[in-house]
Amino acid sequence: MAAAAMCPGPMKATSQGAFQGENPLDYALPLAILQICLVVVVTRGLAYLLRPLRQPRVIAEIIGGILLGPSALGRSHRFLHAVFPAQSMTVLDTLANIGLLFFLFLVGLELDISAIRRTGKKALAIALAGISAPFALGIGTSFAFRATIVKGTPQGPFLVFMGVALSITAFPVLARILAELKLLTTDLGRMAMSAAAVNDVAAWILLALAIALSGSGSPIVSLWVLLTAAGFVVAVSLFLRPVLAWMARRSPEGEPVKEVYICATLAIVLAAGFVTDTIGIHALFGAFMVGIVVPKDGPFAGVLIEKVEDLISGLLLPLYFVSSGLKTDVATIKGAKSWGLLVLVIANACLGKIGGTVITSLLVKIPVREAVTLGFLMNTKGLVELIVLNIGRDRKVLNDEAFAILVLMALFTTFITTPIVMAIYKPARRAVPYKRRTVECAAGDADGELRVLACFHTNRHIPTLLNLVEASRGTARRRLTMYAMHLVELSERSSAISLVQRARRDGMPFFSGGKEQRAEQVVVAFEAFQQLSSVRVRAMTAISDLDTIHRDVIDSAADKRAAIVVMPYHRALGHDGSFASLGSAYHAVNKRVLREAPCSVAILVDRGLGGHAQVSAKNVxxxxxxxxxxxxxxxxxxxxxxxxxxxxxxxxxxxxxxxxxxxxxxxxxxxxxxxxxxxxxxxxxx
Structure with missing residues (x-):
């Protein structure tokens, strides 16, 4: 009875208000609102402070969770009991896992499994080496852990969890880092993303194995869990995929997706999570599988992303980092042995991932500098790492000390990626100073070729650009080459990974449902113009935040020896004939290009020159x-x-x-x- 009296009772949802003498923080709803607001403020504030260092937002979210936990602010029992009391953790963990559930659905929605088959042999070899080498070292490290701080833990599950923890590469975080470093559309970026995708899929398979092995039952029970999970995958592929395909077919391009289809799909996600949790392999796998089998053609997948993404990534997903941070107590790392284990696990994680990647890259004839850069990029950790560690802790495979050590390892390896890559990989510029080119100088060239770098933000700029270029092509003796650069803003939203698909779809296993159709329209427009005119067209994509996207334009103008850069005006013509501002950021981009471009710059003000692009001289x-x-x-x-x-x-x-x-x-x-x-x-x- 005494023990029962000490257990906190369940919290009521709402209070009657402070004027009635009640403390709102003693009730679940106002306390959850306070927790969400605090988490958003702390994580976004840290992201702003880390922005000059070009760190991905996941770093700020992990650090924010640790700061709110017992390692920092949580050391004050008054703060911890007031803001994160024990009786509120069930609500917090439930909200966090719902956010994580739908986030994994989004990850599956943006991942095209069929494209992995197109992964090149080099990327596949690098991925396999990047998995096997750190996995083997992780198994070796696990023996040191079991001999010191993790005694009595079942050996099999612990070996697998340690191997998975060291071998993971977080491809969403990697995409953000590559975009920040402007490597996303390079050969190195494509190689890194392809290898990371293969690595990530393999990590999920190994995690499912680890979860099955970590059950308290006999090996026969673990076998039944794996077989049932495989049956679930088959059932989803055979029965659920046609249902979702039927919904997608009834949502054609240009028409709004019916609300009943969206609600039905989200309900299916929850139901799949319930089934896989009942099987015993965690609810996340069910949501992930539903995302994979959603048809990627048409607007259906894109609308699902737009409906779910902002709420999940902006509010609910950060709660998972705080939930993880509340379990991370750095103070549990005590003594020389524990700190030595931290150094050991960091060294083995870096040695296995970087060493395996570098050696394999050199064997497939990748230059040394690119190989070393690729090794550090593949050592990036992220949300999936935290998922593995939290599942291991919940399954009693990892204790608090081992959990804290592995969280710090993930934080350290991700934090060092950007500065080290910036230091060792600087794409070589031309040794000869670039001569400033103009249209006037190009007219005096022997062949009179004019190279135009035409930039656009949206599809509605394309007809005007094509008409302008058609009018500028001159005679047949004077060539004209148009480099059409799509300026794509790299947002903070989780589906920024889908921007990789818009840049380089061939051989890269990523997909963004609603944006694919628009991307295809762009390609078709330029290909038709090139076939019907004497103008050579080369499509390009620049993916960056608006503060630095001007560097992509300037560097491309220098690389392509453009004589003139055409930038869209920062105001768009409305249906009523008035101009509406696209935002001060677009205006700032134009001013930076005007100031720093190595050639002439023209600002294109579209006042109706568009419409159907005319490519025949007799019609122009x-x-x-x-x-x-x-x-x-x-x-x-x-x-x-x-x-x-x-x-x-x-x-x-x-x-x-x-x-x-x-x-x-x-x-x-x-x-x-x-x-x-x-x-x-x-x-x-x-």
Whole structure:
């Protein structure tokens, strides 16, 4: 009875208010609201502070969870009992796991398993080496743990959990790091992401094995768990996939997805989680499997992401990091042996992952610098690492001290990735200083080739760009190459990983349902224009945050030796004829490009030049006016207009404004000017 009296009773949901003499923090709902607000403020604040170091947000979330736990603020019993009392942990853990459940559904939704078959042999070899080497060292490390701080733990499950913990590569976190370092669309980035995807799928399979082995039953029970889990996977593939495909077919492009389909899919996610939890392999696997079998064609998958993502990644998922942080007590790491184990596990994690990746990369003829960089990139940890460790702790495979050591290992290995990669991998620039190019200089080249880097944010910019380039192609003797660069903002949302799919779909196992259709429309538009005109078109993608995306434009202009960069105006024309601002960030991008570009820059103000792109000379009919006041900018505009005047369907009118006579000193500021007009007929030249 005494023990029963000490147990805290269940919390009621809502209070009657402070004016009734009640403490709102003694009730579940106001306490949960306070916890969520505190978590969001702390994690977002840390993310802002770590932004200059280019650290992924998961670092801030892990640190925030540790700071709110018993390692820092939680050392104050008054704070811990007031904000995170023991009786509230059931509600907190439930909300955190619901957020994690739907996050794993999103991960499955964005992962295209069939694309893994297209993974190159090099990436596959690197992935296998990046799994096997650290897994083997993890097994070796587990013996040191069992001999010191983890005595009495079942050997089999502990070996597997340690191996999985050291061999994981977090591909969502890796994608963020690659994007921050502007390596996402490089060959190195593609290799890293392909290998990380294979690694991640293998880690989930090994985790399922570890969970099955960690049960308290006999080996026969573990075998039944694995067989039932395999049966669940088969059932989902055979029976659930057709149902979801039927919903996707009834959600065509251009029409809103019915709410009943969205609700039904989310209910299926919860039901699948219930089934796999009942089987004994954790609810996360069910949600992950549902995400994998959702059809990726059409808008259905994209709408699901948009409906679920913000709430989950913004509010509920950070609770999981806090739930993990509340279990992480750095103070449990005591004595030289424990700190020595921390150094040992970090060394083995780095040696296994980096060493295995580097050696294999060198064997497949990857240069040394790229191989070392790839090794550090593959050593990135993240949310999946925390999932493995928390499951191991909940299953009594890891004690508090081992759990804290492995969390610090994951934090350290991820934290060092960005600065080390920045230090050792700096893509070589041209040794010869880049000569500033202009349209005027390009006109004097032997072949008269004009290279245009045309940038766009959305699809509605494309018709205007194509019409502009068509009008600028000149005669058949003068070549024109258009580099069409799609400027994609790298957001903080969890599905930023799907941006990899938009950059390089071939051989990369990622998918973003709703955005794929729009990406295909872009490709079709440029391919059709290239086939019907004499203009060479090369599609490119820049994925970065708006604060640094101008560097992608500037570097691409230098690499492609562009004579002119065309940037979209930061205001968009509305249906009523007025301009609406796209945001100050887009304006800032244009100003940075104007200031730092190695060539001429044009700001394209779209006032209706778009519509259907005209690629046949007989159908093009444009009238172009050039106001010439003098100076280098006007001479560049005149050179561009001269090229446009060569097109048989373009009429150019030149208005040169100059003083009517040499001004006297007192007339220099206010003397009248007299315009001089010159008009070129279509096809006659300027």
């Amino acid at each position: 009919s444009f009238s172009v006016a050039v106001l010439f006041f003098g100076g280098p900018d006007d001479r560049e505009a005149l050179a561009y207009a001269t090229r446009m005047a060569e097109h048989p369907g373009v009429a150019v009118t030149l208005a040169r404004l100059q003083p009517s006579r040499p001004p006297l000193l007192d007339e220099a500021e206010s003397g009248p000017t007299r315009p001089r007009w010159r008009r070129s007929r279509p096809g006659s030249g300027p």
